[in-house]
Amino acid sequence: MAKVSIIIPNLNGRLLLESCLPLVFDQGYKDFEIVVVDNGSQDDSCTYLASHFPQVRIIKFKENFGFAKAVNEGIKKTDSPYIVLLNNDTQVKKDWLLNLVLAVDNHPECASIASKMLSFGQESVIDGAGDKINIVGQPHPIGRGEKDAKIYNLGKYVLGATGGASLFKRKVLEKVGLFDEDFFFYFEDVDWALRAQLLGFKSWYEPKAVVYHRFGETAKKFYRKMEYLRFRNTIILVLKNFPWQLFFKRWRFFKIPLVWLHTFYFFCKRGLAKEAFGVKFYLIFNFPKIIKKRITIQKRRKVTIDYFDSLMEEKILKVGPLRI
DSSP states (O other), rough: OOOOOEEEEEOOOOHHHHHHHHHHHOOOOOOEEEEEEESSSSSSHHHHHHHOTTTSSSEESSOOOHHHHHHHHHHHHHHOOOEEEEEEEEETTHHHHHHHHHHHHTTTTEEEEEEEEEEEEEEEEESSSSSSETSSSOOOEETTTTTTGGGGSSSSEEOOOTTEEEEEEHHHHHOOOOOOOGGGHHHHHHHHHHHHHHOOOEEEEEEEEEEEEOOTGGGGHHHHHHHHHHHHHHHHHHHHHGGGGGGGGGTHHHHHHHHHHHHHHHHHTTTHHHHHHHHHHHHHHHHHHHHHHHHHHHHHHOOOHHHHTTTOOOOOOOOOOOOO
């Protein structure tokens, strides 16, 4: 049994795999296996893998079931103590995996370890240094778009680790639960991080584990659906994971509905009215299911409201567009 299972979701990403996999196999740390979960690709991804990387395990879906289901299936079909989720649009440094493993061994209190992600082709620009969330439930990668600086060379606790290039402990995945497949794509990793934090598990950002990321190479092909999912999933994050007491702190009872209304309005203004109303109707028809999940999550909460509140950044409301 390998110590680490690296799970790579793929959708029509043959050229990305051709760039990604050689550097993964070139890692100095060797105690790992690779599982590619193919989400119904119409290109020759699987044929390419079988001929060029026969040691890679392939799980093939007939259609695109989204990121969450893909990685969940990979987790279920492996038994390594550590799970690493890796996007196919990445390139990793030679000591990337070693530093993830060293970090998780050095931080037993942590459920996940986030890599230092730099923009591919702009290596001096941060793509993400772990995930953060503001008080109204809008997630964002830490540092995205900023110049790489000394502060990003310091390890620290963060809200959570992105599903794009991070390590997760299997034993914690079993306690927290797998990724919520209803998210399909976008913010299922933040949802998992919030659930883990509610149970008292922390996350660590490891700057020595460096990855170069081509941001949005797959998602940009589905712009309208991605915008819909981003809006919808931010609302689900709040409905599922925010304890009711949180709404009476830092004016959330006012700020959260206002931000949702403004986002709905600006979706319509930007020609995304169909997506905006799609979010509305999804929430109406799925509200009972969302609340059922919420009840289960909130019953298991082990941390204080003040601690959970401290994980979130302030949101300053401005006049004008309020976009996610």
